[in-house]
Amino acid sequence: MGFFDDISIQIAEVFRPKPRPLIRGWNRLEGNPRKDDFSRSLRAEVRDPLWFLSRQWQFGEFGGEDAGSPISADVLTKHCFLNRYALDRSAASGYSDALPLEAHVEREPVPGDLGTQLLMSRYLLKLLKKNLTPDEQKAAKSWLRTEYAVVVNLETLLHRESEQMHDLATNRTFDGFEVGQDAAAGSFDGKVDVAVLDANVKTELKTAGGKLAEYFKTLFSQPENPADDAWKPPYLEYQFTAATEDGANQKTVLFAEQYAQGSLDWYSFDIDNQANATLNDQAGATIPAPKEVKTRLSFIPAPVSFGGMPLPRYWEMENYKTEFADVTANTTDVAKLLLTEFALIYSNDWCIVPFNLEVGTMTDVLGIVVTDVFGERLLVRAAGQGTDEDWQRWTLFNLHTTTEGDLSDHRLFIPPTVDKLMESPPLEKVNFLRDEMANMVWAVESILPSAMGEGISGHETAARLREEEHPVPPVFHDTDAKIRYVLGTEVPYNWIPFAPVHNPGSNRQIRLQRAKMPGVKRFKGEILDQPAPFFIHEEEVPRSGALVTRSYQRTRWYGGKTFVWIGKRKLTGKGEGSSGLEFDQVREV
Numbered sequence: 001m002g003f004f005d006d007i008s009i010q011i012a013e014v015f016r017p018k019p020r021p022l023i024r025g026w027n028r029l030e031g032n033p034r035k036d037d038f039s040r041s042l043r044a045e046v047r048d049p050l051w052f053l054s055r056q057w058q059f060g061e062f063g064g065e066d067a068g069s070p071i072s073a074d075v076l077t078k079h080c081f082l083n084r085y086a087l088d089r090s091a092a093s094g095y096s097d098a099l100p101l102e103a104h105v106e107r108e109p110v111p112g113d114l115g116t117q118l119l120m121s122r123y124l125l126k127l128l129k130k131n132l133t134p135d136e137q138k139a140a141k142s143w144l145r146t147e148y149a150v151v152v153n154l155e156t157l158l159h160r161e162s163e164q165m166h167d168l169a170t171n172r173t174f175d176g177f178e179v180g181q182d183a184a185a186g187s188f189d190g191k192v193d194v195a196v197l198d199a200n201v202k203t204e205l206k207t208a209g210g211k212l213a214e215y216f217k218t219l220f221s222q223p224e225n226p227a228d229d230a231w232k233p234p235y236l237e238y239q240f241t242a243a244t245e246d247g248a249n250q251k252t253v254l255f256a257e258q259y260a261q262g263s264l265d266w267y268s269f270d271i272d273n274q275a276n277a278t279l280n281d282q283a284g285a286t287i288p289a290p291k292e293v294k295t296r297l298s299f300i301p302a303p304v305s306f307g308g309m310p311l312p313r314y315w316e317m318e319n320y321k322t323e324f325a326d327v328t329a330n331t332t333d334v335a336k337l338l339l340t341e342f343a344l345i346y347s348n349d350w351c352i353v354p355f356n357l358e359v360g361t362m363t364d365v366l367g368i369v370v371t372d373v374f375g376e377r378l379l380v381r382a383a384g385q386g387t388d389e390d391w392q393r394w395t396l397f398n399l400h401t402t403t404e405g406d407l408s409d410h411r412l413f414i415p416p417t418v419d420k421l422m423e424s425p426p427l428e429k430v431n432f433l434r435d436e437m438a439n440m441v442w443a444v445e446s447i448l449p450s451a452m453g454e455g456i457s458g459h460e461t462a463a464r465l466r467e468e469e470h471p472v473p474p475v476f477h478d479t480d481a482k483i484r485y486v487l488g489t490e491v492p493y494n495w496i497p498f499a500p501v502h503n504p505g506s507n508r509q510i511r512l513q514r515a516k517m518p519g520v521k522r523f524k525g526e527i528l529d530q531p532a533p534f535f536i537h538e539e540e541v542p543r544s545g546a547l548v549t550r551s552y553q554r555t556r557w558y559g560g561k562t563f564v565w566i567g568k569r570k571l572t573g574k575g576e577g578s579s580g581l582e583f584d585q586v587r588e589v
Contacts, residue, residue: 068372070301073353076366077295080252081358082416083288084243084279087230091282095242097360097416100557102264103221105230105238105256106567110220111526112177114166115453117150120176123215127208136201143195144174151175159461162451180216183209221565233530234511236260236432236540236548236570242269242415243279244362245290252362253279254413255402260570264417271401271409294366301351301370309347360416382410424552427455427566428525432498432536433545433577441498441512441541442579448494448524449550461524462493469519476589486585495579496523498536512536526550527568545573 046052056062085104086092095104110116121144128140150169182188188209192202223229230238237260244252253272256264281287308322324344329336357363368380384395388408401409429447445458476484491497498512514534516522523529527548540546547570554564 068374068376070351070370070372072371073299073301073351074369074371075295075297075299075353075355076368077355078246078364078366079293079295079358079361080244080246080364081288081291082242082244082360082362083290084241084245084251084281086241086243086279086282087228087239089241089278090280091285092241092243092279092287093282093285094287096288097558099221100418100555100563101242101416102418102421102553102567103555103563103565105240105259105264106553107221107223107565108229108231108567109222109226110566111449111453112175112181113449113453114150114162114169114451117175117177118165118169118173120180120212120216121173122176124176124179124208124212127211128204131204132201136198136204139197140201140205141174143197144179147191147195148175148178159450159452159456165452176212179209180212184213184216219564221563231568234535234537234540236536236546238568241272241279247290247292249290251279252411253277254399260568262423262567262569264415266397266399266413266415269399269413269415271399273401273403273406273409275403277402297355299353299355301353304347304350304352306343306347308343310344357412357414359414361414363412363414365410365412384408384410418555418557421553421555424554425455426549426551427453428527428550429455429458430525430527430548431545431573432541432548433573433575434541434543435577435579435581438579438581440500440515441536442491442577443496443498443514443523443528444492444577445494445496445523445525445528447549449526458494458524459492462495462522465493465522479589482589483586484589486582486587488583489581489585491517491579491581493522494524496528498541500538501535510538512538512541541573544575545577547571547573 082095082097084092085095085101095101124144125137125141128137132140150166150173179188182191189206192205192209195202197205230240232239235258237258238256239259240256242254242256244254246252254269255272256268257270259268306322308324310324322343324340327336327340329340353368365382370378370380372378384393384398386393386408388401388406389404390408393408395408395410397412398408398410399413426447427449428445431444431446432441433444434441445462447455448458448461450456495517497515497517499515500510501513503509503511512535514528514530514532514536527550528534548568549571550566550568552564553567554562556562
């Protein structure tokens, strides 16, 4: 028994919990210098220099290059300025950079909604108040309310706030937007002359009407001709053409075929250099004279530098902002691998030559001559030489040419576009989505413009419209039948169908045609308000769908001038959807 007692005691001793201290202490290793002079330590003396030389030889660091550091660079460039803009190749007009190119392309007429009517009426009354007595103001306002009354708009019944404001406006004010339109057209003065008003009131009304028209022009940027619309509904994109012209009257036609993202830049353009590519001027159009400027500048090249760049000096520390040790890249991340290789290996082999280019110019770099420390001069040619379609050619910031098999074009185009702009909440939003079960595409108006000029929910508007058309639910007759036949189910009123139809002369290719559900016209926005028949190319609505918005844009241009316009934008959709549309259904009663 003594043996088992000893074993039990040992086992209990082994498994007995051992107390651990709650407070631990750490020791920090610190240097203990014995001398006040650190000059020898900072020398970084090497005890075996032959070993270092052998390692350098193994890694190929003794391989010399027949090159010297650049000390100067001479750049010769030729600049041609943008001077033409056209929607139709046979009707080009002159372009001036007094207006941003985005505004020139996107702008559309500002609608005379109730909000705009009230804005213009308040400004007109403010002008009349300066030089008219209260009685004269009352007479002028009474005439304006009679001649330019706010028209009853049935669409306001779909929005409660618009309905309330509409009732208030019809009893208290007038349509200032129509006054401004008549004043701009020159018909306002004739209406004032035949009015029963005092001579002083008529004079002030005419003066205020002219100022009202000018005031409206300063508020919004609108096309002079409403037909000047670059938006192509079948493509859901903007399409336009611009051109530069050199001193020899040679045009460079720049074709923007797929501009829809709301940010215009060099990649939106292609150089149309086909043999049949023409751009004819509009009759009577004033085209700015061609302007060609050649510039020669000399620079001192500066080495490329960036935060975290590896430094060649022994005791110099890199910036901590970029940590290359934390870069994680897969084998398919080619761009990241190339950037990392450039930063770690070849970054000290590159130099920067700063060169400022004017906005709205097509720049051709005629030559770059670099002089090194040995006095040798080297002509640097553009990278990416070869045919434009060569996929192994590496280039950046160059425009694509439309002619197949031609050489690449190395000119740089800087369009006169804005850097930043402010965008209002959407006035209108249409979601184009595919419905595979119904075998069609639906345009869902999720946001609609209200009578006050603001975006409202399209789903709530559709529900209100359905209640107005069907205030009482359908009543079925009493019968002993167990089932009933349904010809077709309903879809929300803000779902507009687009049915697939064959392209003319083709049995396979299709396009999408706007169709109609039973009842009144359902689409309420400007995006879908196109004359029938309205077609959209099938490839414009992929499986992910397409989202088209319409909103106000605001930006500052040269000299601080402000421009406000209405533009559209196409974004990626939210995927497929299902309308629940079914035909020839048998339902239980």
